[in-house]
Amino acid sequence: MKIGLLGMGTIGSGVFEIAQKLDGIEVKKVLEKRFQADYITDKIEDITTDPEIELVVETMGGLHPAYEFASEVLKNGKHFVTANKLLVSAYGEELTALAHEKGVAFLYGAACGGGIAYLANLKIAREIDRVTALGGILNGTTNYILDSMQSRDMDYAQALSEAQALGYAERDPSSDVDGLDTQRKLILASSVGFDAYIKPEDIPTRGISAVKMADVTYARAHNLVIRLCARAERNAEGAISAYVEPTLVAANAPEAAILVNVNYAWYSGESYGLMSYIGQGAGKLPTAANVLRDVQSVSAGARYMTSENCKRVQPDNSAACHPYYIRIADASAIPAEWIARSEVLDGETCIETVPVSVQEMHNLMANHKDAFFAGIQRG
Amino acid sequence: MKIGLLGMGTIGSGVFEIAQKLDGIEVKKVLEKRFQADYITDKIEDITTDPEIELVVETMGGLHPAYEFASEVLKNGKHFVTANKLLVSAYGEELTALAHEKGVAFLYGAACGGGIAYLANLKIAREIDRVTALGGILNGTTNYILDSMQSRDMDYAQALSEAQALGYAERDPSSDVDGLDTQRKLILASSVGFDAYIKPEDIPTRGISAVKMADVTYARAHNLVIRLCARAERNAEGAISAYVEPTLVAANAPEAAILVNVNYAWYSGESYGLMSYIGQGAGKLPTAANVLRDVQSVSAGARYMTSENCKRVQPDNSAACHPYYIRIADASAIPAEWIARSEVLDGETCIETVPVSVQEMHNLMANHKDAFFAGIQRG
Numbered sequence: 001m002k003i004g005l006l007g008m009g010t011i012g013s014g015v016f017e018i019a020q021k022l023d024g025i026e027v028k029k030v031l032e033k034r035f036q037a038d039y040i041t042d043k044i045e046d047i048t049t050d051p052e053i054e055l056v057v058e059t060m061g062g063l064h065p066a067y068e069f070a071s072e073v074l075k076n077g078k079h080f081v082t083a084n085k086l087l088v089s090a091y092g093e094e095l096t097a098l099a100h101e102k103g104v105a106f107l108y109g110a111a112c113g114g115g116i117a118y119l120a121n122l123k124i125a126r127e128i129d130r131v132t133a134l135g136g137i138l139n140g141t142t143n144y145i146l147d148s149m150q151s152r153d154m155d156y157a158q159a160l161s162e163a164q165a166l167g168y169a170e171r172d173p174s175s176d177v178d179g180l181d182t183q184r185k186l187i188l189a190s191s192v193g194f195d196a197y198i199k200p201e202d203i204p205t206r207g208i209s210a211v212k213m214a215d216v217t218y219a220r221a222h223n224l225v226i227r228l229c230a231r232a233e234r235n236a237e238g239a240i241s242a243y244v245e246p247t248l249v250a251a252n253a254p255e256a257a258i259l260v261n262v263n264y265a266w267y268s269g270e271s272y273g274l275m276s277y278i279g280q281g282a283g284k285l286p287t288a289a290n291v292l293r294d295v296q297s298v299s300a301g302a303r304y305m306t307s308e309n310c311k312r313v314q315p316d317n318s319a320a321c322h323p324y325y326i327r328i329a330d331a332s333a334i335p336a337e338w339i340a341r342s343e344v345l346d347g348e349t350c351i352e353t354v355p356v357s358v359q360e361m362h363n364l365m366a367n368h369k370d371a372f373f374a375g376i377q378r379g
Numbered sequence: 380m381k382i383g384l385l386g387m388g389t390i391g392s393g394v395f396e397i398a399q400k401l402d403g404i405e406v407k408k409v410l411e412k413r414f415q416a417d418y419i420t421d422k423i424e425d426i427t428t429d430p431e432i433e434l435v436v437e438t439m440g441g442l443h444p445a446y447e448f449a450s451e452v453l454k455n456g457k458h459f460v461t462a463n464k465l466l467v468s469a470y471g472e473e474l475t476a477l478a479h480e481k482g483v484a485f486l487y488g489a490a491c492g493g494g495i496a497y498l499a500n501l502k503i504a505r506e507i508d509r510v511t512a513l514g515g516i517l518n519g520t521t522n523y524i525l526d527s528m529q530s531r532d533m534d535y536a537q538a539l540s541e542a543q544a545l546g547y548a549e550r551d552p553s554s555d556v557d558g559l560d561t562q563r564k565l566i567l568a569s570s571v572g573f574d575a576y577i578k579p580e581d582i583p584t585r586g587i588s589a590v591k592m593a594d595v596t597y598a599r600a601h602n603l604v605i606r607l608c609a610r611a612e613r614n615a616e617g618a619i620s621a622y623v624e625p626t627l628v629a630a631n632a633p634e635a636a637i638l639v640n641v642n643y644a645w646y647s648g649e650s651y652g653l654m655s656y657i658g659q660g661a662g663k664l665p666t667a668a669n670v671l672r673d674v675q676s677v678s679a680g681a682r683y684m685t686s687e688n689c690k691r692v693q694p695d696n697s698a699a700c701h702p703y704y705i706r707i708a709d710a711s712a713i714p715a716e717w718i719a720r721s722e723v724l725d726g727e728t729c730i731e732t733v734p735v736s737v738q739e740m741h742n743l744m745a746n747h748k749d750a751f752f753a754g755i756q757r758g
Contacts, residue, residue: 014650018507018508018650022507115650115651115652115654116654117500117503117654121496121500124496124672124675125668127675128397128401128668128671128672128675129397129668252635252636252638253636254633254636254657256631256636257631257632257633257635257636258633259631269668270664271393271397271494271664271665271667271668272494272658272659272664272665272668273494273658273659273662273664273665274657274658274659275494275495275496275656275657275658275659276656276657276658277654277655277656277657278633278653278654278655278656278657279651279652279653279654279655280651280652280653280654283652285649285650285651285652286650286651286652288650289504289507289508289648289650289651292507293503293507296503296506296507300679300680300681301679301680302679
């Protein structure tokens, strides 16, 4: 199969490199403005109108012009494979509908999990089983920062700065540290696992930018480890909860064994039980390998990540309840009936709550951006 | 697709139950002597000669008559899917060749990993990447015993007896506790990941039946956890090492987070890096779900777990070296130059060695069945 490639950055060059070694796949043309070669063009039409190109891989990232190019590719009756979570979390529903209309494939297995074949397996689990819950540690940058603080006693600023120096974090780290990258991946996983499209603004999302060493001290003292986790759950009636928040997990939980920038993705099904995947959530070759897995799947007949019944769902987080840890300057902001216990560590008031709904907690804490809070999951 | 099912035991009844819910799959006939129903027969010919049956699932277990039935199914031009690791580790090469000759499928995804889609993903990794190493905690019974000893201070006999009461261990537990079940799964994983058939007798294999609380005490004192691990590795020249042995892993390693009867399977590829899978390694519904995953794959065009280049390989464990822990009554049996340090715990001499080759260690310890030894993997 001859393919076109949009973008020759980190992931794109990985796709190009691995594709050279695979039988049956030829990268015929690459859209790229920064280099020149006989297979490189700077005009999208050279790719979308090439009758020999059956499939186009997009590894440019960003919303525009990735969205316009994706539409053009699909309208021209070519299969489309992308690793772009921003694109899919914003336009996945529309692009999937367009792909269905044109009878071509639209796969995005590498857009959540990077090198981990999480979505590909989750799709099969949805087809064979009933998936009841899913989630994980879906962002390597924040895990690197949290692990550095906990394994190497670095403070947040040091750990972030090291992550930036290593290329794990962007100069503007907000999409990672504020949990938005994790949120987008949760949207993708929910689409695949639950056949449900969820809007970003409907997912209560809190990142790690307020974390301090006092929180690390608290976690250690209670044999817990801080991780940034996504979680979505579907009850028997089909109602879905979905949220992203720092989580204190038991020190012997699998999440606690996820170090540096590694990712951890899981789902739970009525037949399968709990299935977890650990691996490289980003990076040139792991992600590129998963992009090519999608390309091979299209060759073998795969078409969509979601079924034709996939529909928009408004999550309900009012019934998702668990205890929380809160460190806040003004403890009087927390309703007294929520407080199970509190202690002072490094001069900070650390509160542990009774089970509180995700909705109520995120609503309250939206007014306290400097406070750090985390769900508690003792296992 | 109409399928036949050989055996209605635990896994077979799970396959029957899940298949009822799936579109496009109908269990037309079941071979079973213990029950009667209109879809049940006690004659294999009723299934192998039924022109409507395109695929046969075998969940009887055991070598005979599973082997004879598998051959009959394939000779009659029907696809064959099995969860029987004993069958595949002994006859996989021959049955795959027969399936190729007849142009039908032979898949065994659930025979290693149970509910974990390990082999299915490993196959794709082999096709896209170069797999360099693989292994894991592939036996839930022994993990249950080791975890009970370490998490709940039970001695070996108590833990085994509890595992038997829970149905995790057989009355004769030798195939689990002596590492043979793990060895068979390593053979399957090597066939898929390396395109290499390895004979059981060529894999140095040591189980856990000699483990005592003194070993647990030693591991705890050194911040290590005891697990039974399989490992196979392929060097740049293509030589393969493969062995099964107890392993002391770092307390913060993912292996240490594998509790009760859960399984952990991993592979490492040049592009993918390290990818790990955690889940239910056995059990009715998880394993049955993975059997049906194979059935769906056959519908979608999948045919074999190995490529046509899969060939018999003699592993070489002389260059696979690492430090070992040894507890042995007669410490003079250990060459003095191997000993890095030793200490007396609970009246037992516990030795830690310099790196020693797997081949040499297993050769020596074959004469000391009462001693316990374990590779040390500090991470």
